[in-house]
Amino acid sequence: MRTINVPLTLINLQDDGFHLLVEIVVFGEKLFAVLDTGASRSVFDKGLMEKNIKEISVSEETQAATIFSTSQTLQGTIPKLKIGGLILKNYPAVALDLQSVTDTYLTMGHPSIAGIIGGDILMEFNAKIDYQKRILRFYK
Numbered sequence: 001m002r003t004i005n006v007p008l009t010l011i012n013l014q015d016d017g018f019h020l021l022v023e024i025v026v027f028g029e030k031l032f033a034v035l036d037t038g039a040s041r042s043v044f045d046k047g048l049m050e051k052n053i054k055e056i057s058v059s060e061e062t063q064a065a066t067i068f069s070t071s072q073t074l075q076g077t078i079p080k081l082k083i084g085g086l087i088l089k090n091y092p093a094v095a096l097d098l099q100s101v102t103d104t105y106l107t108m109g110h111p112s113i114a115g116i117i118g119g120d121i122l123m124e125f126n127a128k129i130d131y132q133k134r135i136l137r138f139y140k
Contacts, residue, residue, distance in 0.1 A: 004138040006084030008035065008129070011110050020129070021110075022117055022136060025082035027052040031114035033083075034101075035129070035136065039118030041094055045102070048114055049076050049095040056095070072097075083117065086125065086138045 009021040009032075020035040026044070033042075049056055053076035074095040081088040102112040121127070125138035 002140045004085040004125075004140060006086070006136040006138065008134040008136050010131075010134055011105075011108075014108060020134075020136075021113075022083060024115065024117070026078055026080075026114060029114075032111045033115040033117045034113055036116045036118050037122065037129070039116050041120050042116060042118040043094045043096045043098075044078070044115040045098040045113070046072075046074055046095040047097070047099065049074060049078075049093065053077065083121070083138070084136070086140065088121070 006022055009023075011019050011021060013019060021032045022035050024031055024033045027048070031048075033044075056074050056076040058072060058074060076093055076095065078091040078093045079089065081091045081093075098113055098115070105111065105113055125140055128137045128139075129135075130137065
């Protein structure tokens with residue numbers, strides 16, 4: 001079994017909690033995603049998906065199960081998603097409008113958010129979070 005270590009960035013939400021960010025590469029761009037162990041499914045920003053995927057459709061699901069909600073869920077395939085050394089090809093992605101999350105993060109001086117890495121990816125690769133070392137470990 002191969003271990004893939006991915007660095008995490010811990011951000012302070014105005015002394016009212018913390019979020020973990022992970023750098024991802026999607027559509028050839030280095031971007032940030034929130035690591036959300038409570039999200040059943042990973043999701044990506046609707047605008048990012050619409051800009052880069054020709055075949056995108058409205059999902060039958062009305063809402064993805066994350067702390068971020070939306071009125072419309074889209075689906076499309078991301079040709080290549082990299083989370084550190086973990087490479088996922090033809091990832092069937094769900095898209096939500098994450099603009100309000102990005103706006104809030106930018107107001108607090110944090111980077112914009114392109115997605116949320118949730119339970120589907122974390123479970124598939126038996127992910128472990130080392131908070132002290134700020135490392136996400138995937139086992140492949």
